[in-house]
Amino acid sequence: MxxxxxxxxxxxxxxxxxxLLLAACGPAPAAKPAxxxxxxxxxxxxxxxxxxxxxxxxxxxxxxxxxxxxxxxxxxxxxxxxxxxxxxxxxxxxxxxxxxxxxxxxxxxxxxxxxxxxxxxxxxxxxxxxxxxxxxxxxxxxxxxxxxxxxxxxxxxxxxxxxxxxxxxxxxxxxxxxxxxxxxxxxxxxxxxxxxxxxxxxxxxxxxxxxxxxxxxxxxxxxxxxxxxxxxxxxxxxxxxxxxxxxxxxxxxxxxxxxxxxxxxxxxxxxxxxxxxxxxLSTTFGQKDITLVALNVSRAPLNDLRVRQALACATDATKYSKVIDKGLAPVMDGLFQRGSPYHAGSPYPAYDVERAKRLVAEYERERGPLPPIKVTIQTTPRDITAFSLIQGMWRQAGIESAPVQVSKDNFGEVLLGGGYEAVIGAFFGAGDPDQNALYFSSGSAAPNGEPALNFTRNRDKAIDAALAEGRQATGAAERQAAYRALNERLNTALPFVWLDATPxxxxxxxxxxxxxxxxxxxxxxxxxxxxxxxxxxxxxxxx
Incomplete structure (x- = not known):
């Protein structure tokens, strides 16, 4: 671990x-020097x-x-x-x-x-x-x-x-x-x-x-x-x-x-x-900065996997890329971009509004009405536009949401302190996936109110095992298997709703x-x- x-x-x-942080801000061919x-x-x-x-x-x-x-x-x-x-x-x-x-x-x-x-x-x-x-x-x-x-x-x-x-x-x-x-x-x-x-x-x-x-x-x-x-x-x-x-x-x-x-x-x-x-945009090694919605899995209602699945199914990442990033930014369906040796057949939910509705209905039968999801964003025109687009997508599935605006100076404290339900941001760019290990490790999580690099508060023994194997393995095939396992487990636990890569x-x-x-x-x-x-x-x- x-x-x-x-x-x-x-x-x-x-x-x-x-x-860690950057302001949140189908792949097109990479621009070549003109x-x-x-x-x-x-x-x-x-x-x-x-x-x-x-x-x-x-x-x-x-x-x-x-x-x-x-x-x-x-x-x-x-x-x-x-x-x-x-x-x-x-x-x-x-x-x-x-x-x-x-x-x-x-x-x-x-x-x-x-x-x-x-x-x-x-x-x-x-x-x-x-x-x-x-x-x-x-x-x-x-x-x-x-x-x-x-x-x-x-x-x-x-x-x-x-x-x-x-x-x-x-x-x-x-x-x-x-x-x-x-x-x-x-x-x-x-x-x-x-x-x-x-x-x-x-x-x-x-x-x-x-x-x-x-x-x-x-x-x-x-x-x-x-x-x-x-x-x-x-x-x-x-x-x-x-x-x-x-x-x-x-x-x-x-x-x-x-x-x-x-x-x-x-x-x-x-x-x-x-x-x-x-x-x-065409670089496929390491990890790209990924614009995503991070979900605090320790806070209700996002501590229920069905709600996280519904949010993923209700989010059209392709539309997001076209509207926010002019279709230039590659759409992401996991921690690694397509073409990376660490990208594999992923269990990440496909865009499916009807499935999202069924998951919400199942949740509400057991727990009552789903409350609006509070989404933390920075006070920038880009973040406000991005939230508005995502809010409309989720509403089609019967999921209401409300923005919580914070300044750039306070954004890190809210994120790392767990003072949020969902947050839009761009994260995880690195030359090697090991450099992001602390952001997924159970040992880096903490209760809300205490600072933690594992800011989604997701604790998962399978993720910890994959991180340890990726760090310790000396062979390319073993590292590839470890980070594919990490990617698949993240896409099962769903602490993130993936959007697109930062261009x-x-x-x-x-x-x-x-x-x-x-x-x-x-x-x-x-x-x-x-x-x-x-x-x-x-x-x-x-x-």
Whole structure:
């Protein structure tokens, strides 16, 4: 079983909500870049990149990075590992990352000669300092619970001992949401010893200035260990939360690139001349962020399986995708998208209004009238529209519902504290399914009123067994079987009503190159866009 360590209410509500949540916001073909920068990469130039929001800080052991935070972090820090274009873990700042046969001991060999921006050596002692600082953090330490100890066995060699087999440990070193252990900061600044808004890493760009909610500016690291990189003289990140404002800024020439999780961005730039558009809709490994209705199974009437089945049968996910996401977002019928090795013939209920009516009638014969379902949403036009659409679907099956609006600042507390019946949101994007284990484990559940990462409060021994097998199995076939079992059990217990996948995209001016599938240090190509995260290390300007 995935363990649950004691954690304070304030810590979990502060960090747990930030790491898990995104504002709720038939698959179409993935957009292919309409225009690529021509010519060869050249040294010089500047890039202004608009992100979805501001990062709370850039200390890997003190700040939980969201998608914008990861984009910032990749410019300042090196990661120990990266995902290649096929979704496989590959060394990055590490020279090698090797498990023993049982995956209970991992040996990390570092590249010699690397240094941090402040001149400190990038060695095994520095990596150990970073790992131990994250393990000591109240929330980040939960994600790293299987680690027993870290040992420096040589100047460039770190050994990580596990309490149990952990086959997916290397995926936590790749620098994606839920996997920030791989970012390595100068040991003089990590944890509580430095300013989270003055980061010091070993990455391609060096801190220049940070004006909160306006811009972060970084300049070229002239001593970067990757020969010839970076190309750019300067990178500036501008947080622009409103997607339409980001799009207009790109068209006006105020920015050079943007990322988005809004289908409108794909629809707006698909076919528009003068821009490069790419998305991750066709990516089938890992897990996508899924827009869904989460159900608190510990609260009546949702503690009755028939009610949850009725809600699933009454929800037309295909219509949802067409109306809310312009038909661009793949419809989901489980935790994993179609095409994933973890997706199997699923028992998830098909859209069937008549069956939903029968389930409601059966419930009401035994327990009396079904009360309206209270649905928590954020106070955004998108959430309000989404609720209105779902409310109409459920009403056709005889299920009434009422919105409960909360602010973005209070959303995480309501969710993780169990102060809701149903909630619309987007969740679970990850490079590897193990990174979401705490959100399904019985050990992460708690009574309503107490913070819990298992926010649906669903306790299920079969799910716990599947999570343990997926974490400990070292073979691809065994992991596939474990996560298929997890998916099937979730679709039987129904703590979630699945809707569609979040459509991430990257849009740039035509003279911007190097963001899509950048080169890895040892050859091959890195995954250029996953869950809205990109790497500016190899970015360049054609003019």
């Amino acid at each position: 995935v363990s649950r360590d004691p954690i304070g209410r304030r810590t979990l509500l502060t960090y747990g909500g930030a790491g 225009v690529r920068a021509t010519g060869t990469p050249r040294r010089g130039g500047r890039l202004v990149f608009a992100t979805q929001g501001e990062a709370g800080g850039l200390d890997p052991a003190a700040t939980l990075f969201d998608r914008s935070g990861h984009v910032y972090a990749r410019a300042v820090f090196d990661r120990l590992a990266a995902l290649d274009a096929q979704g496989r873990v590959r060394p990055y700042a590490a020279r090698s990352i090797t498990p023993n046969r049982e995956a209970t001991r991992w040996t990390i060999e570092l590249r010699p000669g690397m240094t941090f921006h402040d001149g400190e050596p990038f060695d095994a002692a520095a990596v150990k300092t970073n790992f131990d600082a994250q393990r000591d953090h109240d929330f980040l330490g939960l994600l790293l619970g299987p680690i027993e100890a870290t040992r420096v066995t040589g100047e460039h060699t770190l050994v990580v001992e596990m309490k149990e087999p952990w086959s997916a440990f290397d995926s936590y070193l790749t620098g994606y949401p839920g996997a920030q252990l791989g970012y390595v900061a100068s040991p003089k600044t990590i944890g509580k010893g430095g300013d989270p808004r003055h980061p010091v890493g070993s990455g391609p760009f060096v801190f220049k200035e940070w004006q909160a909610d306006d811009h972060l500016t970084l300049t070229r690291n002239e001593r970067y260990w990757r020969r010839g990189l970076p190309y750019l003289d300067q990178v500036t990140f501008r947080p622009i939360p409103d997607p339409l404002a980001r799009e207009n800024a790109l068209r006006a020439g105020d920015i050079d690139a943007l990322h988005s999780q809004d289908a409108q961005t794909i629809a707006a730039f698909r076919g528009e001349q003068g821009f490069t558009l790419a998305d991750d 991430y995209s990257l849009v740039t001016r035509p003279d911007v190159g190097g963001l899509l599938e950048p080169a890895l240090p040892d050859g091959g190509r890195e995954l250029g866009l996953l869950r809205g995260v990109v790497n500016v290390t190899t970015a360049w300007r054609a003019r």
